[in-house]
Amino acid sequence: MASAAQAIARYAESFGGFEKSAASRELAWLNKLRREGFARFSEAGFPTARNEDWRFTNVSAIAQTSFHLARNGHALPSAASLAPFAIPGVDTRLVFVDGRFAPGLSSAGQLPRGVTVGSLADEIARNPGAVENHLGRYLNQQRDAFAALNTAFLEDGAYVHVPKGVVLENPVSILFVSTERAEPTVTYPRNLIAMEENAQATIAEDYVSLGAGQAFCNSVTELVAGDHAVVSHYMIEREHTGAYNVSTLRIQQGRAADVSSHSVLLGGALVRNNVHPVLGGEGGECLINGLFIGDGRQHLDNYMLVEHASPHCGSRQFYNGILDGRAHGVFHGRIVVHKDAQKTDAKQTNRNLLLSDSAQIDTKPQLEIYADDVKCTHGATIGQIEESSLFYLRSRGIDEATARRLLLVAFASECIDRMKEGPVRAHIENLIHDHAQRLAQASIGRAS
Amino acid sequence: MSLLDIKDLKVRVEDREILRGINLELNPGEVHSIMGPNGSGKSTLAQVLARRETYQITGGTVTFDGKDLLAMKPEEAACEGLFLAFQYPVEIPGISNAYFLRSALNAIRKHRGQDEMDAMDFLPMLRQKLKLLDMDDKLLNRSVNEAFSGGEKKRNEILQMAVLEPKLCILDETDSGLDIDALRIVADGVNAMRSPDRAMLVVTHYQRLLNYIVPDRVHVLVDGRIVRSGGPELAHELEDKGYAAYGASTGA
Numbered sequence: 042m043a044s045a046a047q048a049i050a051r052y053a054e055s056f057g058g059f060e061k062s063a064a065s066r067e068l069a070w071l072n073k074l075r076r077e078g079f080a081r082f083s084e085a086g087f088p089t090a091r092n093e094d095w096r097f098t099n100v101s102a103i104a105q106t107s108f109h110l111a112r113n114g115h116a117l118p119s120a121a122s123l124a125p126f127a128i129p130g131v132d133t134r135l136v137f138v139d140g141r142f143a144p145g146l147s148s149a150g151q152l153p154r155g156v157t158v159g160s161l162a163d164e165i166a167r168n169p170g171a172v173e174n175h176l177g178r179y180l181n182q183q184r185d186a187f188a189a190l191n192t193a194f195l196e197d198g199a200y201v202h203v204p205k206g207v208v209l210e211n212p213v214s215i216l217f218v219s220t221e222r223a224e225p226t227v228t229y230p231r232n233l234i235a236m237e238e239n240a241q242a243t244i245a246e247d248y249v250s251l252g253a254g255q256a257f258c259n260s261v262t263e264l265v266a267g268d269h270a271v272v273s274h275y276m277i278e279r280e281h282t283g284a285y286n287v288s289t290l291r292i293q294q295g296r297a298a299d300v301s302s303h304s305v306l307l308g309g310a311l312v313r314n315n316v317h318p319v320l321g322g323e324g325g326e327c328l329i330n331g332l333f334i335g336d337g338r339q340h341l342d343n344y345m346l347v348e349h350a351s352p353h354c355g356s357r358q359f360y361n362g363i364l365d366g367r368a369h370g371v372f373h374g375r376i377v378v379h380k381d382a383q384k385t386d387a388k389q390t391n392r393n394l395l396l397s398d399s400a401q402i403d404t405k406p407q408l409e410i411y412a413d414d415v416k417c418t419h420g421a422t423i424g425q426i427e428e429s430s431l432f433y434l435r436s437r438g439i440d441e442a443t444a445r446r447l448l449l450v451a452f453a454s455e456c457i458d459r460m461k462e463g464p465v466r467a468h469i470e471n472l473i474h475d476h477a478q479r480l481a482q483a484s485i486g487r488a489s
Numbered sequence: 490m491s492l493l494d495i496k497d498l499k500v501r502v503e504d505r506e507i508l509r510g511i512n513l514e515l516n517p518g519e520v521h522s523i524m525g526p527n528g529s530g531k532s533t534l535a536q537v538l539a540r541r542e543t544y545q546i547t548g549g550t551v552t553f554d555g556k557d558l559l560a561m562k563p564e565e566a567a568c569e570g571l572f573l574a575f576q577y578p579v580e581i582p583g584i585s586n587a588y589f590l591r592s593a594l595n596a597i598r599k600h601r602g603q604d605e606m607d608a609m610d611f612l613p614m615l616r617q618k619l620k621l622l623d624m625d626d627k628l629l630n631r632s633v634n635e636a637f638s639g640g641e642k643k644r645n646e647i648l649q650m651a652v653l654e655p656k657l658c659i660l661d662e663t664d665s666g667l668d669i670d671a672l673r674i675v676a677d678g679v680n681a682m683r684s685p686d687r688a689m690l691v692v693t694h695y696q697r698l699l700n701y702i703v704p705d706r707v708h709v710l711v712d713g714r715i716v717r718s719g720g721p722e723l724a725h726e727l728e729d730k731g732y733a734a735y736g737a738s739t740g741a
Contacts, residue, residue, distance in 0.1 A: 427579070428543070429579045430579055430581050432541055432542075432563060433575070433578070433579050433581065433633075434581075434589070434593075435562070435563035435564045435567070436539050436540075436541075436563050436564075436566075436567055436572075436573055437567055437572075437589070437590075437593035437596075437649065437653065438564050438567035438568045438593045438594075438596035438597040438600070438653070439564060439592055439593055439596050440564045440596065441562070441564065443592070443596075444564075447584055447589075447592070448581070448583075448584075450583070450584075451581065451582060451583025451584045451632075452583060454583040455582075455583065
């Protein structure tokens with residue numbers, strides 16, 4: 042189609058300009074990575090409904106908008122304007138404004154020896170060899186044009202490296218702020234988290250907006266967990282309800298590594314979150330815990346592909362969705378069990394609460410099992426707030442808006458209860474309480 | 490002044506008339522029982538008084554403590570002092586019993602112009618009432634009624650009643666599913682709440698509960714109408730002779 046070719050041509054022009062001034066462009070391997078990324082994107086183009094993995098999500102709003110790279114100097118927001126987004130109790134904070142690292146707004150906090158938390162661009166400049174070992178090694182760009190596009194334009198993002206046996210007790214927060222600019226702006230945060238054997242850490246990515254500019258954030262995080270590593274990763278999307286956000290988390294797990302991925306989608310007009318763990322070593326455990334809450338005309342798409350590539354691994358996947366107004370939620374849960382992955386134990390559950398007649402959920406499990414001694418279960422429910430529960434609460438004096446809020450929070454708590462106690466969980470609890478309150482109040486004000 | 494005054498109450502659900510003109514008056518300090526066969530409308534009456542919106546009121550008035558009860562929402566009726574102990578209490582996963590009860594109490598206290606109770610004052614008070622009902626502390630942190638046995642659910646209803654201190658207690662088949670020991674504990678809890686300022690409406694199918702919670706008046710509800718009223722001995726008469734004499738249909 043004409044407009045699809047136009048979109049690619051626009052990006053090609055942008056890429057041409059980008060290549061000439063990109064950071065670390067003197068590194069041959071990095072150039073190759075970027076070019077290959079662009080070639081993949083060119084070849085595939087933006088996905089359409091004919092692409093099975095995008096059947097329920099129309100990305101033409103993104104494809105047809107002429108986004109500009111946020112490159113040149115723009116005044117940074119003040120620390121005070123970012124204070125409301127801070128996670129209480131978290132001292133290690135990386136702040137990226139429109140995709141660029143802002144050291145003046147960031148703080149290292151207390152880090153154990155040997156741990157690196159900083160900008161990926163800086164690390165590429167300082168230690169290109171170390172980064173080259175991991176960057177782009179895990180992402181499968183063949184299947185995803187957005188991930189390929191991110192690779193083409195990759196320049197900066199968070200770099201976290203935890204050496205063998207080191208436990209990072211305090212969480213690391215990575216805040217991505219989109220500011221309001223003169224033209225529609227695209228950013229490509231690229232994060233790399235390298236956890237060596239027996240290393241432990243908690244990392245939270247938080248996507249927020251200042252103002253309501255037209256912005257498209259296309260992020261990729263590669264998380265490598267060495268043998269026996271323990272990692273908790275959080276992705277919180279709470280940009281304004283006109284923003285576009287596509288995120289990809291690609292996890293590679295070694296033997297007996299234990300990785301938890303938690304996603305909380307609250308904001309955005311069109312949001313797609315991809316979680317793709319590969320259990321590459323025996324005895325690995327993976328928890329994928331997703332919560333999405335949509336209202337108005339939000340479209341929240343959760344795509345998950347768990348690959349059991351090794352025997353004796355376990356995965357638990359839980360997604361809870363709450364949809365109100367004319368919001369549209371999608372859950373596509375894929376499990377692939379490779380031929381030698383005997384004794385796989387995989388469990389998938391998607392529970393959805395629809396609060397209005399126009400809210401919609403598409404839920405699709407997809408199991409591909411090539412081994413013969415495995416346990417794989419999947420289930421989905423779609424329901425509404427129980428009138429009997431609402432009445433029970435009201436019959437004890439609790440007003441309707443509060444009763445609704447309590448029931449929404451109770452439903453969301455299924456997800457929150459899977460998060461380890463700590464500042465990140467407490468932060469998410471607060472976000473959910475506020476969000477549920479707004480939803481409950483709005484539903485009382487509307488005809489049901 | 491009567492506490493509850495029901496005049497000619499008519500209620501229907503979809504196209505079925507369930508209550509066909511109920512007249513009933515309760516004064517503070519009184520305990521009345523409503524007995525009747527299955528399908529007579531006992532639970533409907535209880536739920537309508539608690540203001541469940543799935544029932545359609547087609548006639549009559551209800552005055553509660555001098556106010557128009559039928560104009561109230563469920564939370565308003567509760568704040569005014571009406572309490573329904575459900576026949577089938579629902580389970581609400583994700584909301585703890587303690588949090589729920591404190592929210593309810595504070596909503597009612599706020600309505601009465603009292604200060605909210607914080608957790609530090611609330612929990613000791615709650616624990617004391619738990620003991621009286623022979624309930625385990627551990628139940629406080631569990632979700633509302635979640636994985637509670639039938640007996641525990643019924644005791645939880647009485648616990649809530651004890652904490653919220655209502656003016657009018659409506660007990661909907663509180664004895665169903667209880668063994669004799671649980672029945673005694675529940676009855677003791679209810680009797681401990683008798684007071685000159687409080688009235689109770691005990692809805693029951695079987696006479697057994699009324700040996701423990703002795704009513705002042707007994708009303709027989711059949712096919713949506715109160716067909717007879719009398720003293721506590723009426724309950725024994727029903728036990729001996731059943732509801733057939735009142736033209737009760739044999740349908741459940």
